[in-house]
Amino acid sequence: MRASRVIPGLLAAGVVGAGAAFVIGMRNKSPWLQDRIRTFSKQFASEALKTAGQEGSTNGVVLHVGRSSGREYATPITPLPTPDGFVITLPYTSKVDWAQNVLAAHSATIVYDGVEHRVTDPRIVPYAEVAPLLPKSAGIVRALFDVQEFLRVTHAD
Template sequence: MRLSRVVPGVLAVGVVGAGAAFVVGMRNKSPWLQDRIRAFSKQFASEALKTAGNEGAANGVVIHVGRRSGREYATPVTPLPTADGFVINLPYTSKVDWVQNVLAANSATIVHDGVDHRVTDPRVVPYAEVASMLPKSAGVVRAVFDIQEFLRVTTVD
């Protein structure tokens, strides 16, 4: 009888502990954790891409060209519309391949809410520069994960 009460508590502590370790690792930009999350994300990107960018979907897609391969890639992101383009938070920093590809090409296509947007002038900016453009929910995510870098792009269309 007692064991049936202890097991759920132990499981709850384990889940809370894992969640706390995840948040601390993301806040500290732990290369070990970020590498594992990126690998996990790549495995499931095709699933995320099935709905990302569709009308009403929270996530969008950045379509970019590899700077070495010349191949076209699609990466799920959460683009936040601004008056002149989009802002995308960079929880893994600006060193990830897709950001480097967009910066090198100086352009990309963002699929958001069912519409393709050609974007240019990509620049990595600090939170202070985009804070007033972000909805409160994005500010909460930024604070929890200590996101310091954002990609800001301008729409061409």
């Protein structure tokens, strides 16, 4: 068999295998995988922040204050607007620092579609509570990665 046919096949199998390992790791909430993804995400957050929150972008930014440091942070997120605020998918669970900061402060600012929204009453809720508010695509992502927790916030206005 020719190497020109074997190598692309091996590469494709490797990509499929890596993708399957990623999905399985996320569904099982693998601490090892989630730590690696969070580290990677933090390194590239500045790139994501360049367009997040701007008009027309599906990504937003949550502005929050560190529980211990008192520092202000900007974290890219994908907020899903609801009639009374936003729902944010938590694929890494509610234990991520930014979510814990928002919960501790009882408020934050979400920049979405070019507008700053002051939000309050943050709470962790299950999928069943927010399912009727979410677009079908969010349900697919939730099912694929077995997301169980969502952060729901209410407009402060």
